[in-house]
Amino acid sequence: MRIDIITVVPELLASPLNESILKRAQESGHAEIHVHNLRDYTDDKRRTVDDYPFGGEAGMVMKIEPVYRCIEKLKSERDYDEIIFTSPDGITYNQHEANRLSLMKNIIILCGHYKGIDYRIREHLITREISIGDYVLTGGELAACVIADSVVRIIPGAIGDEASALTDCFQDNLLAPPVYTRPAEFNGWKVPDVLLSGNFAEIEKWQDEQAYERTKALRPDLL
Numbered sequence: 444m445r446i447d448i449i450t451v452v453p454e455l456l457a458s459p460l461n462e463s464i465l466k467r468a469q470e471s472g473h474a475e476i477h478v479h480n481l482r483d484y485t486d487d488k489r490r491t492v493d494d495y496p497f498g499g500e501a502g503m504v505m506k507i508e509p510v511y512r513c514i515e516k517l518k519s520e521r522d523y524d525e526i527i528f529t530s531p532d533g534i535t536y537n538q539h540e541a542n543r544l545s546l547m548k549n550i551i552i553l554c555g556h557y558k559g560i561d562y563r564i565r566e567h568l569i570t571r572e573i574s575i576g577d578y579v580l581t582g583g584e585l586a587a588c589v590i591a592d593s594v595v596r597i598i599p600g601a602i603g604d605e606a607s608a609l610t611d612c613f614q615d616n617l618l619a620p621p622v623y624t625r626p627a628e629f630n631g632w633k634v635p636d637v638l639l640s641g642n643f644a645e646i647e648k649w650q651d652e653q654a655y656e657r658t659k660a661l662r663p664d665l666l
């Protein structure tokens with residue numbers, strides 16, 4: 444899978460995209476992530492990507508021309524399944540959407556900044572608008588990292604232990620059961636006996652019950 448991220452602050456993306464699973468998935472060829480600096484698509488000396496809003500409101504607006512040039516260049520090189528804009532008024536991101544995106548071949552994620560982007564970009568170039576929650580970020584870069592991370596980790600083969608991604612929260616509309624590691628007792632606090640029993644049928648039954656009980660208590664809306 445290939446993800447192209449368009450941003451005015453590429454520095455914000457460097458570290459999150461180049462560590463841990465995202466790093467390994469790129470090294471093993473399961474994912475390709477390319478970051479494009481919008482300033483490279485400007486045509487003035489000062490590499491201007493924003494301008495004052497029509498109507499005279501406060502704040503600056505991302506200009507249409509550099510975004511258009513960048514998206515058109517990428518589209519001339521390959522077909523894209525989705526051109527995403529990160530936006531607080533988009534659909535709320537969840538595991539279902541991450542699963543859907545992980546099946547795609549090529550996607551673009553455009554990060555907004557400043558007060559927002561010229562609305563014509565959203566009207567004519569964008570195919571999907573995604574919010575990562577009901578709060579406002581400074582820019583779409585952190586949202587793009589959230590999307591890239593959650594999508595790449597479920598590409599088959601990207602995680603060594605594939606079962607691990609499938610038993611995460613939300614994959615079956617259930618929260619994950621609790622996990623423990625050694626020592627079996629710390630400070631008088633004990634790990635549940637069943638996990639030490641070696642009886643895998645019992646352990647699985649316990650995990651299923653825990654997943655259900657935790658979901659009922661913490662997120663009944665998922666059931």
Ligand code: SAH
Pocket residue numbers: 528529530531532553554555556557558559560573574575576577578579580581582583584586
């Ligand atoms: N004036 C805008 C907010 C601009 S914040 C409004 O009220 O809707 C600047 C940029 O950050 C946005 O264009 C968007 O790309 C990104 N952003 C902010 N909050 C976000 C969120 N919850 N999810 C995804 N992207 C977000």
